[in-house]
Amino acid sequence: MSEYSAWFECINGCPSRFSLYEIIYRCPECGDLLDVRHDLDALRRRSAGAWMRLFDDRYRRNTFPYGSGVWGKKEWVIPFLANENVVSTYEGATNLLWAERYGKMVGVEDLWVKQCGNSHTGSFKDLGMTVLVSVVKQMIAEGESIAAIACASTGDTSAALANYCGAAGIPAVVLLPRNKVSPAQLVQPLANGALVLSLDTDFDGCMALIQEITKERTVYLANSMNSLRIEGQKTVGIELVQQFDWEVPDWIVIPGGNLGNVSALGKGLLMMRDLGLIRRLPRIAVAQAANANPLYQSFLKGFDTFAPMQAQKTLASAIQIGNPVSYKRAIRVLQEFDGVVEQATEAELADETALADRTGMFNCPHTGVALAALRKLVERKIIRSHERVVVISTAHGLKFAEQKIAYHLGRLDGIESKHANAPVEIAADLKVVMDSIKRFADKVRLLEA
């Protein structure tokens, strides 16, 4: 047995505790979300320095499962899970890229991009899903009769679920509204062998059905209401501080839709502070698409109220969410971290993605939202040019190849494509080609100067 313990507890402080191996998603008293809580006193028996040394010793090493960015912090995640039930594809420990050229353009030279999408399934969702699927594997090993893990999702969540279930040999089920989703959006769950159910209903109908289904206990719920995923996702904040040799940056900018990601980021950083690994907290900026900005609206009112909205279509499809599950957690984090919320229009996010790509990145549109927000915050001197800033990049740009092509060919509706770069058709003639290269090289040199 582990000397450390953790359990589910209501986010509103209702008194009951529940085992992490219990099939429970909401507080039976108030109906709100559950949080995983850790016995911090037990964790405090190891000193901050000893934790840092332990995490550094494990980082990217070969002893299973501790080389994983998530499971290298296992005592802080699910301390008592049997190692043989950990389903890991060595997630996390993603690159913290120094965005040298882009930073100069924005006016923040100490700018870093945490590339969570440089991964197996191409998004940060791996970090949470490894935890959820591992816990289910443990439950099955202990005799719980779980037939499948299910979610209603068109994007990174279903991709990550199917992938980890594929690795574990556990059936995964994805529920989708028929005719609302293209096969291209489904390529990962299909390839990873999930049962993809295409239903004659809309997205709300799928969500209602999944609530019904998962009441039956034999189908375990993987949607973001399940708080186990936050335990894995919270390692991103710990890891990026570790990558700075345990120095806290001044700002972390993170795109926000369902708001589980910023909640997890805050949770990991608070745990570090509470256990003495860091003394101060960074400030956090959540970046929303202007077309799906309920948190931004709430921020403008000092978080006094929070009103769900009907999200409009945005290129940043994964954050096109008007009624975020984790808004309470997110607001608490922002209040604790002296946080701000900024928004980006469709043109702003598309142009900023393209500009950053030109400096050697390959960003998803959500990262573009974060970068556009960063630019505004720098212009308004909320983020100062000497500060160290980390932008959380949530997915690989390869997931958005069609959108990028449309941008560069000037085919995105209502968007000017300020930084478009289309192929140039010329004759296959040495002089013509050399002239073209020379003009291009002069232009690049001019931009650099």
Add this chain to the structure above:
Amino acid sequence: MSEYSAWFECINGCPSRFSLYEIIYRCPECGDLLDVRHDLDALRRRSAGAWMRLFDDRYRRNTFPYGSGVWGKKEWVIPFLANENVVSTYEGATNLLWAERYGKMVGVEDLWVKQCGNSHTGSFKDLGMTVLVSVVKQMIAEGESIAAIACASTGDTSAALANYCGAAGIPAVVLLPRNKVSPAQLVQPLANGALVLSLDTDFDGCMALIQEITKERTVYLANSMNSLRIEGQKTVGIELVQQFDWEVPDWIVIPGGNLGNVSALGKGLLMMRDLGLIRRLPRIAVAQAANANPLYQSFLKGFDTFAPMQAQKTLASAIQIGNPVSYKRAIRVLQEFDGVVEQATEAELADETALADRTGMFNCPHTGVALAALRKLVERKIIRSHERVVVISTAHGLKFAEQKIAYHLGRLDGIESKHANAPVEIAADLKVVMDSIKRFADKVRLLEA
């Protein structure tokens, strides 16, 4: 100045040596390729154990540029390059995935997949391109007037070139035959700001033109004829041995087209042996698409002859090469490593990709070629079930989303899609959905047992 030196030398042993900062791609005496050679005696002054400790200390750490999988071995790559001219996006150190479920299916339980595509540009080409672009940056810093770096490529090479040039602010140029390439294939060079020239000629015409252009010295050649890239790519073999705590696996299976990759793999491993870090060599299996198999044909004749061929169309597009640049190097490596060559048909590679994906991977078709070859070699008992095998996965499956969808929808010409997994259309009804989930779960359980 570095205490270590390296230089260009003809692969056929012609006597001249050339600086790595010289603009030269072929031996002026015999016209064949050049190799980078290192002063091994100087490198031997540090013991094998000291090299291993140094490489382990640097692995994935934060001191620029040594956290990179390539530049962590800088003394073995380009020892004297100034660190400020290194153009690195922290490439390499990719996951070595234990393919537990898939290994059982193939009959090799100690099976590992080196996921080189879990990276910034989504393919192993980063490893070589960081070296080439860094050397050019150094040359420019020393006053060489290079206006741009150019290649003729439709795939991973142009993506990697554009990306590293984007990071460095050096103009990149990609030459392509008009109407032969879709914008989707070009999304990375376009996004990364390369000049993409679409020419009214075929691929041979582009290659001829690039030879002409790069004769002018102001445009530097990035095609695979340039041997600098091998110096970065060779770290993949060193790194995977390091990931096994410096134990050599029994077999490495690698897909082969232009054959620079297997040449580089062998070069890195030989360097380890020559410097005492390993005592024995693994065996190497090169996997070719049956539609583009000149090395396989040569292998069948004991490598006595090598005949270029007209490659036929293959799903494994990056290895659709009938006249590989690096065939001489590759044959030497195979002879030294007691190597074999195996091939896979279109159906074999597509089905094997899909089967492996079901176990939690997300492979490119080239990896599918390697996996299909592995299966055949196991069936023929050339690879034995107790042996430790590493498969080199060369690119991220996200680059092949359309092909995967076509497979799972049964739309690939002439391919049966044995492991197809299409969406299931059913009514949005609790009982109907639960029945479907239960049938699926039973089927998965049966397959597992």
